[in-house]
Amino acid sequence: MSRRASPALSLLVAALLASAGAHAADATLQPQRLSIGSDLTYPPYAYLEQGKPAGFDPTFMGLLGKHMKLEPTFVDTRFANLVMGVNARRFDLVASALYVTPERAAQVDFLPYLKSGASLMVRADDSFRPQRPEDLCGKRVGSIKGGSWIPKLTRLSKDYCQANGQAPIDSREYPTSPEAAQALLAKAIDVQFEDAAVARIISDKLNGRITLSSDSLIYPVVIGLAVRKGNEALLGELHEGFSALKASGEYQTLLGQYNLAEPSPADIAQALGQPSAAAQ
The missing domain is CATH 3.40.190.10 (Periplasmic binding protein-like II)
Structure with missing residues (x-):
């Protein structure tokens, strides 16, 4: 039997590879980079220190980026323009103490990660x-x-x-x-x-x-990372990276440094205007 793949099989493999490449490309605007919209006037969450992003969100995204094997870059954007900016593809996600609300969840997809x-x-x-x-x-x-x-x-x-x-x-x-x-x-x-x-x-x-x-x-509010509505590829990668960050213990250490907390599933359900599991 010939070891050479049939033309039909070769075409199928090529199509699958192209599909996978497109899926990865859809996740972020630039390969190997994670562009982040953030209002860098908001200490202690996000601000400029000696011209560089500092605070909880830049530190958190730096750690998360390592687990995702992506290089974070920040786009300083005023708070009122963040949701519009991520949906206009000016950046990949928002990390800027953005509160999770049902109204915002209708415009973006959230990964909740803080409670304040x-x-x-x-x-x-x-x-x-x-x-x-x-x-x-x-x-x-x-x-x-x-x-x-x-x-x-x-x-x-x-x-x-x-x-x-x-x-x-x-x-x-x-x-x-x-x-x-x-x-x-x-x-x-x-x-x-x-x-x-x-x-x-x-x-x-x-x-x-x-x-x-x-x-x-x-x-009381839940804070979330926000991605463009429908960007399931990036949202999935963020969830995987966040799980790895928690497993490493780095996330819990960072929360302690800023006196912040991780939201519970009930907190998240309430923030999204959904019934909690206990109420169902």
């Missing part, structure tokens, strides 16, 4: 000390543009504040968290609504001029 929440920040010389969102009626509240809690504040303003005869919440958005903090110091707003880890960093850097008034997490 929000805090309320006020000037240290102000007697106003809000503890919960319901304390914000009639107040000027500053946030980073596109923050996931802004729609919640809008609903709260209508359904709680105005429904109970109180003044509405005056919600104001800023391009970056540092700009919102400057607005707070300048008395252009009364409160800054901010991610808890970010709020702690801002407070520390401003040497006590701003203080955290809330003492528990507000609107």
Whole structure:
């Protein structure tokens, strides 16, 4: 029997190889590279230090990239443009403290990897000390543009504040968290609504001029990596890399360094607006 493959078999093998190559090419925009959209103005999650990306997300993506055998590169992008950017193929994924919500899950595919929440920040010389969102009626509240809690504040303003005869919440958005903090110091707003880890960093850097008034997490959230809707190839590679990262122990060490937590399956289901397994 001849060892030479038949023409039909050769064509089949060539087609399978071409299909596999196309599948791999679809995963990332450039071979062996993982381009990452991130708002590098958001310490401790992502920021520039001596001109280079630093913080939890760059460190996390550096470790994840090693397990995926891909070289991470960061594309500094303002937060409000991240989802649009990944869907427009400006980069492969978003790693920028992006909260998982049902609305965003309709636009991108998520790999949830962190759990956080929000805090309320006020000037240290102000007697106003809000503890919960319901304390914000009639107040000027500053946030980073596109923050996931802004729609919640809008609903709260209508359904709680105005429904109970109180003044509405005056919600104001800023391009970056540092700009919102400057607005707070300048008395252009009364409160800054901010991610808890970010709020702690801002407070520390401003040497006590701003203080955290809330003492528990507000609107607990799950944070996820986001890829273009339908990019199953990359999402699968990310899941495999993430599993390897956890198995190595590096992920748990990194969480401890930043005082963050891994979301549970129930946390993820709630973030996506899905019934938990216990409720089914």
